Amino acid sequence: NAGVTQTPKFQVLKTGQSMTLQCAQDMNHNSMYWYRQDPGMGLRLIYYSASEGTTDKGEVPNGYNVSRLNKREFSLRLESAAPSQTSVYFCASSQTGDSPLHFGNGTRLTVT
Amino acid sequence: AQSVTQPDIHITVSEGASLELRCNYSYGATPYLFWYVQSPGQGLQLLLKYFSGDTLVQGIKGFEAEFKRSQSSFNLRKPSVHWSDAAEYFCAVGANDYKLSFGAGTTVTVRA
16 A cells, blocks of 8 residues: 655755645544644644635744645645755654544655 | 754764664654654664554564653664664654654664
């Protein structure tokens, strides 16, 4: 089973460029999430989607937008990338709001 | 707001020795508690979870954790460490609100 699939695996952007990180899950989960991981800070929630058709801000939403395209797919967009957005981005899914998260393998983004 | 503290940034342990990773949390009610493990270049994998009931929880790969309400702790243990246990370990706390909070992580190095 694929589980949670993220694309791309690596990306380098220049300051001001835009890009979209893609995420898809095949576990029929209701909820999907975007986290960023920075050294010494653990994972911080950017946005989440409790169910298809809804999205909500997490702890660090500034500079990001999301789209829950359908039940399977949840994308993260950086409209104007900044060096502070250099990070590893993880998509995750869960059945409910208190269920364990299933993670993708991450996207390593560098903004120069 | 909920928060998680993992006091140890890095632990080195000999193969075959026991391992204990500390986790302290701050939360108004009894939270849901999780331990995740991350191997290099991978996403996070669930080791175990505590929702209620028996305060000693068994997980995968021979790990266990004990919930101590009086100490606001949820420490992870393994009686005998294998070289494959070298990884980064994250404690997380949440409620039924989709906003899981992660600690900063503890990196475990296993020496032969």
